[in-house]
Amino acid sequence: xxxxxxxxxxxxxxxxxxxxxxxxxxxxxxxxxxxxxxxxxxxxxxxxxxxxxxxxxxxxxxxxxxxxxxxxxxxxxxxxxxxxxxxxxxxxxxxxxxxxxxxxxxxxxxxxxxxxxxxxxxxxxxxxxxxxxxxxxxxxxxxxxxxxxxxxxxxxxxxxxxxxxxxxxxxxxxxxxxxxxxxxxxxxxxxxxxxxxxxxxxxxxxxxxxxxxxxxxxxxxxxxxxxxxxxxxxxxxxxxxxxxxxxxxxxxxxxxxxxxxxxxxxxxxxxxxxxxxxxxxxxxxxxxxxxxxxxxxxxxxxxxxxxxxxxxxxxxxxxxxxxxxxxxxxxxxxxxxxxxxxxxxxxxxxxxxxxxxxxxxxxxxxxxxxxxxxxxxxxxxxxxxxxxxxxxxxxxxxxxxxxxxxxxxxxxxxxxxxxxxxxxxxxxxxxxxxxxxxxxxxxxxxxxxxxxxxxxxxxxxxxxxxxxxxxxxxxxxxxxxxxxxxxxxxxxxxxxxxxxxxxxxxxxxxxxxxxxxxxxxxxxxxxxxxxxxxxxxxxxxxxxxxxx
Numbered sequence: 001x002x003x004x005x006x007x008x009x010x011x012x013x014x015x016x017x018x019x020x021x022x023x024x025x026x027x028x029x030x031x032x033x034x035x036x037x038x039x040x041x042x043x044x045x046x047x048x049x050x051x052x053x054x055x056x057x058x059x060x061x062x063x064x065x066x067x068x069x070x071x072x073x074x075x076x077x078x079x080x081x082x083x084x085x086x087x088x089x090x091x092x093x094x095x096x097x098x099x100x101x102x103x104x105x106x107x108x109x110x111x112x113x114x115x116x117x118x119x120x121x122x123x124x125x126x127x128x129x130x131x132x133x134x135x136x137x138x139x140x141x142x143x144x145x146x147x148x149x150x151x152x153x154x155x156x157x158x159x160x161x162x163x164x165x166x167x168x169x170x171x172x173x174x175x176x177x178x179x180x181x182x183x184x185x186x187x188x189x190x191x192x193x194x195x196x197x198x199x200x201x202x203x204x205x206x207x208x209x210x211x212x213x214x215x216x217x218x219x220x221x222x223x224x225x226x227x228x229x230x231x232x233x234x235x236x237x238x239x240x241x242x243x244x245x246x247x248x249x250x251x252x253x254x255x256x257x258x259x260x261x262x263x264x265x266x267x268x269x270x271x272x273x274x275x276x277x278x279x280x281x282x283x284x285x286x287x288x289x290x291x292x293x294x295x296x297x298x299x300x301x302x303x304x305x306x307x308x309x310x311x312x313x314x315x316x317x318x319x320x321x322x323x324x325x326x327x328x329x330x331x332x333x334x335x336x337x338x339x340x341x342x343x344x345x346x347x348x349x350x351x352x353x354x355x356x357x358x359x360x361x362x363x364x365x366x367x368x369x370x371x372x373x374x375x376x377x378x379x380x381x382x383x384x385x386x387x388x389x390x391x392x393x394x395x396x397x398x399x400x401x402x403x404x405x406x407x408x409x410x411x412x413x414x415x416x417x418x419x420x421x422x423x424x425x426x427x428x429x430x431x432x433x434x435x436x437x438x439x440x441x442x443x444x445x446x447x448x449x450x451x452x453x454x455x456x457x458x459x460x461x462x463x464x465x466x467x468x469x470x471x472x473x474x475x476x477x478x479x480x481x482x483x484x485x486x487x488x489x490x491x492x493x494x495x496x497x498x499x500x501x502x503x504x505x506x507x508x509x510x511x512x513x514x515x516x517x518x519x520x521x522x523x524x525x526x527x528x529x530x531x532x533x534x535x536x537x538x539x540x541x542x543x544x545x546x547x548x
Contacts, residue, residue: 007205008188008395008398009393009403010207010394011210012411015411016186019364019390024209024213024364024390024391025186025390026185026209027209028212029183029208029212030095030096030208030212030248031063031096031099031100031182032182033248033251033252034059034060034063034096037251037252037254038056038059040254041226042055043055043056044226046059046256047059047089047256047259048258048271048275049088049259056254059092059096062173063092063097064097064179065173065175066172066173067097067179068173068174068177068178068179069171069173069174070097070098070101070103071101071180072174074155076102076180077183079104079127080103080104080124080125080127080191081098081104081127081128081129082105082126083095083106084109084110084130084131084132085132086110086132086135086236087232087235087236087259087261088132090132090160090169091237094160094169099183099208101180102180102182102187103128104189105190106120106126106193106203107242109237109503110136110138110235111235111503111505113143113503114143114146114150114500115452115500115501115502115503116502117147118146118150120203121151121153121154122150122151122153123203123397126151127153127154128155128157129151129154129157130158130159130169131157131160132159132161133160133163133164136262141159141163141165141166144157144166146501183208185207185212186207187207188206188207189207190211191203191205192337194443200445202399202402203398210339210390210391211243211391212252213391214339215242215244215245215246217362218243218244218245218246218341219245219250219253221343221346221361222245222279222343224253225254226253226254227255228250228253228255228278228279229255229256229275229279230245230246230256230257230277230279231260231275231277231280232258232259232260233262233263233280233286234281234282234283234311236259238441239335239336240281240283240311241281244310244333256275258271258277263286265289265290265293266293268290272300272301273300273301273302273303278305279305280307280308281310281333282307282309283312283440284311284312284314284318284440285440285472285473287309287314287318287322288471290307291322291326295325301326305329306331307326307330309322309330309331310333310334310441312438312440312441312473313334313357314332319332319354330353331343331344331346331353332344332356332358334357334358334427336415338392338393339389339392340360340365340391340392340413341360341391342357342359342361342426343359344356344357344359345358352424352426356426356428357426357428359424360387360389361391362389362390364389364390365389365392366387367386367387367425367427368386369384369385369420370383370384370386371383372384379423382419382420383419384414384416384417385416385418386408386412388411388412393413394413395407416433416436417429417432417433418430418433437474437475438473438474439472439473439474439476440472442505444505446463446465446527449464449497449507449508452500453478458482458486458487458492459480459481459482459483459488460481461480461481462479462480463525463530464479465477465479465534466531475510476506476508476509476510477512478508478511478512479517480493480514481515487513488511490511494508512537
């Protein structure tokens, strides 16, 4: 048995056979998908990133030449590469180069810092780390200096931009160099990151077969074609803007991807107007900003046909404002990097679009909604969402113990979402069962932050809970029992977590000092009680956002 077979759980052979016979899995790699477009329409514009404009032929050639350069440096199929790049052309060049070579990228997000990136390198025995020189005021070369002592498997550090002491990405492009055969489409292609309710994010192993099916089917549902122009506002490595249908779905359809450097509304609107963007995807906190800006900049969005909103629940009141204000169709998207993705359809009426989060992509997406005892709930009742299907993983990478809890014996993934389903198979998200905070689409593991804070000398015990927020959906609040009545303030907490290399979005937004933490009947911290306490306090002090 190979190393990869020991590290991840493939689909059982009878399921794999069924998915191939149904035509879901086409035995095509992600790179060969790009190569097909380069052959069919080489001069068609594929990617716009700042001043760079690459057609399909150029994008393929850059990826091939980078793959050759990596291979010449001794990197080989199956090795892992942690990739931490912002929205830039190099993100896709690197991704397709690694797909061609058969290396396995781990798509870290620009916001991740030492704690997360060192874990990704350690957990995958990564051979290479590929990053930007700097982005958003953060210097990733300084992060490398902290990372190297913690990640002994790293053989290469490659930097896009000013590489300093490391290898410049632009020095690796080689022409006319031999490459190994393309990887097997049934094998692993890359890793995405789970939202994670326990510890740091789990690694999600995606194959070429399953992932290509997910975004190809999504592209069909969303009506993509060669005329589609997609604005990527969210971080390109997120599953939502990558595959729902995202950039990869647009490449599959032969359209054009336009990268925004960040969530700036002004930049987004300028790009929509300049590039005749037809489809864009947002998380709910960005929608009010677009609605306000659209009223002040009439005509900027004339080309926009579809706005997708996903990553967190989107309330019907705000959803109802989208089409009148932006002049385009709204599509709700609810999914997870582990697999299952749901869409409202383009011909759905207002009731479905405003009040549900859609229905699954595939006829072979199996959905169970169960109670705490794993028994089916009555139709329309709220329960735990379980799922399996042709693009939903059967286990996390190197996580055998966790997999026993996260998956049922017959292969259903326990999503941690509380949902209800109507008679037409449309899901409505009602909340989360997992101990996880969804801060504007960024998933925070309460346990991970708690474990860091327990190392603080002034913290005796801590519990992190979500608090509702009209802008981000949820923010985080830390209930802390200080040691020996010594006070600890929110700036100290923030500075401590930054020093430990934690991503900024994981730092608690609010701090409450308490003498004890309430417990359940079995002796666990009652986060339900903490949330109730917090709601009562916020109701009594509606203008108080956080305690310093």
